[in-house]
Amino acid sequence: MTTAALSPTTLSKAALFEAKAVKTSARRNRLLSLPALIIIGVFGVLPLIIICVYSFLAAAPYGGVQWKFSTDAYLNFLFQRDIFDDTLQFTPDFLIIYLRSFLFAVVTTVICLLLGFPTAYFMATRPPAQRNWWVLLITIPFWSNLLVRTLAIMFIIRDEGLINNALLALGVIDKPITMLYTNFAIQLGLLYAFLPFMVLPLYSSLEKLDFRLIEAAYDLYATRRQVLWRVIIPLSKPGIVAGCLLVFIPALGAYVTPLILGGGIHLMIGDLIAQQFGSGRNWPLGCAQALILMAAVLVALYFYVRNTAGKVQHG
Amino acid sequence: MADPRAIDIKEQPGFRSIAIICLLVLYVPVLILMIFSLNSGSLITHWEGVTLSWYGSAFLNEEFHAAARNTLIISVSATIVSTICATLAAIGMTRVKPWRGLAAAFMVINLPLMVPEIITAVATLSFFALIAGAFGLNFGIGNLILAHTVFCIPFAYMPIRARLEDMDLTLEYAAADLYATPWNAFKRITLPLLVPGIMSGAALAFIVSFDDFTITQLVAGPGQTTLPLYIWNQIRRPMTPEINAISTILLMVSILFVSVSFLIARRRAK
Numbered sequence: 212m213t214t215a216a217l218s219p220t221t222l223s224k225a226a227l228f229e230a231k232a233v234k235t236s237a238r239r240n241r242l243l244s245l246p247a248l249i250i251i252g253v254f255g256v257l258p259l260i261i262i263c264v265y266s267f268l269a270a271a272p273y274g275g276v277q278w279k280f281s282t283d284a285y286l287n288f289l290f291q292r293d294i295f296d297d298t299l300q301f302t303p304d305f306l307i308i309y310l311r312s313f314l315f316a317v318v319t320t321v322i323c324l325l326l327g328f329p330t331a332y333f334m335a336t337r338p339p340a341q342r343n344w345w346v347l348l349i350t351i352p353f354w355s356n357l358l359v360r361t362l363a364i365m366f367i368i369r370d371e372g373l374i375n376n377a378l379l380a381l382g383v384i385d386k387p388i389t390m391l392y393t394n395f396a397i398q399l400g401l402l403y404a405f406l407p408f409m410v411l412p413l414y415s416s417l418e419k420l421d422f423r424l425i426e427a428a429y430d431l432y433a434t435r436r437q438v439l440w441r442v443i444i445p446l447s448k449p450g451i452v453a454g455c456l457l458v459f460i461p462a463l464g465a466y467v468t469p470l471i472l473g474g475g476i477h478l479m480i481g482d483l484i485a486q487q488f489g490s491g492r493n494w495p496l497g498c499a500q501a502l503i504l505m506a507a508v509l510v511a512l513y514f515y516v517r518n519t520a521g522k523v524q525h526g
Numbered sequence: 527m528a529d530p531r532a533i534d535i536k537e538q539p540g541f542r543s544i545a546i547i548c549l550l551v552l553y554v555p556v557l558i559l560m561i562f563s564l565n566s567g568s569l570i571t572h573w574e575g576v577t578l579s580w581y582g583s584a585f586l587n588e589e590f591h592a593a594a595r596n597t598l599i600i601s602v603s604a605t606i607v608s609t610i611c612a613t614l615a616a617i618g619m620t621r622v623k624p625w626r627g628l629a630a631a632f633m634v635i636n637l638p639l640m641v642p643e644i645i646t647a648v649a650t651l652s653f654f655a656l657i658a659g660a661f662g663l664n665f666g667i668g669n670l671i672l673a674h675t676v677f678c679i680p681f682a683y684m685p686i687r688a689r690l691e692d693m694d695l696t697l698e699y700a701a702a703d704l705y706a707t708p709w710n711a712f713k714r715i716t717l718p719l720l721v722p723g724i725m726s727g728a729a730l731a732f733i734v735s736f737d738d739f740t741i742t743q744l745v746a747g748p749g750q751t752t753l754p755l756y757i758w759n760q761i762r763r764p765m766t767p768e769i770n771a772i773s774t775i776l777l778m779v780s781i782l783f784v785s786v787s788f789l790i791a792r793r794r795a796k
Contacts, residue, residue: 239708241625243618244635247611247679251634255676258649259641265652275655326548329538333545336536345545347788352552354730355780356737358754359773362761363555366562373558406552425535439538464642466740471761481644485744488648498652501645508642 259505266498274492284499305483305500312479313507316462319401320409323458324451327409331450332443334410335417346414353407361471364400365391368472392474400468405461409454416450417443449519456515460508480504556777563770580771590772592749593756596667600742600752601735603671608678609728613720615679616686621716638677646677647744654745666747673745674735681734682727685791689723690716722790729787733780 269281286292289306290299334345352360367373368390375387390396420443428438444451466481473479478486480500487497563581567574584590615635619628638646650673657663665672697719701711739754746755753776760769 240618240622243614244631245618247615247683248631248634250607250611250672251637251676251679254650254653254672255638255646256634258653259645261652261656262645262649275659326544329541329544330548332538333541343792347785348549349552350788351781351784352556354733354737354784355556356739356754356773356776358737358739358757359559359776360556362757362769362773363559365761366559367555403551403555406548410548422536429535435538438535443538460640460642464644466644466647481642481740484644484648488651488744494652497648501648504642505645508640512640 262498262501266495266502268495270493270495272492274488274494276494281495284493284495287493287496288499288503308478308483309480309503309507312463312465312481315398315401315465315479316459318398319405319462320455320459322402323406323409324455327406327413327454328444328447328451331410331413331417334414335420342418346411349407349410349414353411357404357467358471360404361400361468364396364403365471368396368399391472392476394473394477396472397469397477397479400472401462401465404465404468405458408457408461412453412457413447413450416447416453420446452515452518456511459511463507463511464504559770560774560777563767563774565767565770568766580767581775584768584771584775587768589751589756590753593751593753596750597736597752597754599667600670600674601732604674604678604735605682605728605732607671608675608731609682609724611675612679612682612727612731613686613724616683616690616723617712617716620687620690635683636680639680643677643740647741650676650741651744664747667750669747670742670745670750670752673741674738677738677741678731678735682731685726685730685787686720686723689720689726693719722793726787726790729783729790733783733787736779736783737776 265276266284267280267282268276269279269283271277286299289301289303291302292298293300330349334342334349337345365372369375370387370389370391372391374390375384378384379387390399424446425438425442428442433441464481465479466485469477469479469482470485473482475482484497484500484504487493487500491497562573564576564578565573566577566579615631619631619635622628654664654669693716697715698711701715702708706714737754738752739758742752743755743758746752751759753772757769757772757776760772
């Protein structure tokens with residue numbers, strides 16, 4: 212309370228000076244954001260605009276684009292032009308890959324939530340010292356190299372991997388079960404990759420849980436199940452929504468996991484897009500596919516914003 | 527009849543087992559990968575004995591050297607540039623009166639977090655192909671440094687901004703009261719208090735750059751192999767435990783930097 216000891220004049224003088232200092236530095240300070248905004252603007256936002264333009268151009272035969280307006284990229288997404296009579300034929304190949312990826316992402320999100328919620332709740336109810344260790348243990352895989360972690364899954368599910376070797380040694384099976392390069396492998400890899408992405412936002416929401424409300428619920432003769440479904444889960448909704456989004460968006464656009472565990476046989480959207488820039492040599496198609504994925508992500512973000520905005524309004 | 531208060535109100539049945547299962551699921555595959563880096567056999571699946579020779583052969587491998595050098599050049603440059611930009615931006619967006627476009631600026635900073643990596647990768651590839659074709663501009667490894675800087679900025683920005691928001695403004699006001707110029711107040715008060723935030727942000731920027739695979743793979747030109755790209759090239763050949771050794775080194779780097787960032791953040795909380 213040092214300000215209370217100051218005389219009114221010094222106080223007002225100080226306040227005046229402070230207001231002036233804050234104001235002048237405020238004008239200059241906003242310019243400090245410029246370097247970051249320029250770098251992201253030029254090398255992050257501009258490239259996104261370029262792929263929007265590219266998606267309306269014709270493909271050059273050896274990769275790249277020809278500066279000629281064309282909607283072929285979007286037509287090719289759903290149709291294939293017949294070489295002989297030039298009619299469009301509905302080809303759902305790409306659509307199927309999108310729907311498969313969507314399904315993978317949904318299953319990943321649901322299973323991560325089912326495993327992640329109890330984990331995060333358990334973490335949040337530990338004594339503080341223990342809690343820090345749990346958070347560190349979940350944070351490490353969150354930031355660890357995804358390629359290496361996916362490789363670790365590959366090692367244990369290979370035909371000569373640990374799981375098959377163990378089952379063979381125990382005599383449960385007499386020839387290895389093929390797990391690598393299957394849908395199962397991709398699903399397992401996605402779960403493994405994104406589980407920490409679910410646990411951490413859930414934890415930061417559950418950590419702030421007011422346990423007096425739970426006590427009140429028990430005082431009012433609620434059962435454990437009722438406390439969970441009618442008190443804890445509704446209160447942690449922001450964390451659940453954030454966690455689901457943090458898993459769903461990267462799972463939908465996953466690239467590394469299907470590349471290594473799907474072996475090029477089972478594709479997801481990410482590999483499909485990369486393919487157009489590699490062996491496919493159809494950049495406009497790749498750009499169109501990327502923008503369709505982006506649209507799906509924006510829909511997910513829209514639901515998130517609507518959900519959280521509603522939360523703030525209702526207090 | 528049991529006293530209802532005898533139950534632990536925080537307890538939910540089965541949650542402890544699920545938490546322990548999650549931890550095992552997250553760690554067992556990675557631990558197996560690490561253990562097999564010590565395998566004296568040349569197969570990655572049959573255990574024959576303990577040796578450190580795979581680390582030795584990795585350290586003597588020229589390709590590994592080149593990849594490690596590229597990775598360090600890219601991540602150190604991207605970390606320095608992105609941390610400076612993020613620090614300036616965090617000050618420019620917290621120590622100001624709300625300005626028109628502040629919300630939009632915040633969205634731009636966070637944009638790289640919201641766009642799926644594969645989209646950023648092909649967009650950046652298209653961008654560099656365009657400027658190479660139209661203006662003959664190619665920054666060589668600078669292309670990768672710029673691409674990495676973009677997605678490192680939001681990671682560096684988050685802890686720095688959090689630190690600025692938690693900071694007690696009284697000290698800054700006191701400095702202004704004592705006729706410190708805004709620059710002096712910043713240099714002597716704000717910056718020293720901000721250092722933990724900057725360190726933690728730089729550590730996160732370094733990890734995400736060091737580990738990046740998707741964007742690097744699409745943007746990298748010939749001779750720009752980084753460690754994750756080197757691992758990817760090795761996977762497609764017959765594998766020896768050398769790949770486990772290199773993977774273990776990468777994991778150790780991540781663990782080191784996460785722990786540093788974590789400990790700095792924890793000290794702040796105390």
